[in-house]
Amino acid sequence: MATKLECAINCLVEVFHKYSLTGGHPHALSREQFGKLLEKECSEFTKKSKKTVPEFMKELDINQDGFINFEEFLILTLKMVIEHHEDSHKE
């Protein structure tokens, strides 16, 4: 049986594929797919950041191909987890 950490790791991959496999390039998120992921999976983080989808795209799309690949998506998750860790010490 997978541990909590292993489940979390699996989940990060599953969430990315949930949106990347809905059409277009299977290994990358279009702006539309990425916008849906932000809205459906991390709306609280997105709202708090006060950034728009194009602003997030600009920040994360390191290779500037107009898509968010898995490694670029991981930058988003790192930002989320660092913020959540900081918040956990404010509580």
Place this chain on the structure above:
Amino acid sequence: MATKLECAINCLVEVFHKYSLTGGHPHALSREQFGKLLEKECSEFTKKSKKTVPEFMKELDINQDGFINFEEFLILTLKMVIEHHEDSHKE
């Protein structure tokens, strides 16, 4: 209610604290605490890597203080998630 992605993010912080808060410095894992985390939370990844606890420490302890802090722990989780993502495309 938290989404799957938010749960995964929370989980990464919880797993770190589960071991860091068992004694000593609350914001960092001693070699012993880190060894327990590797054994209990990601034994499959650890075995596959064929690395010992001291080898993992050497690789992750960027500031070389003899402890694994939260950011250093995130490097481990990134390695796990990148490996899991690659494996998902081999299946």
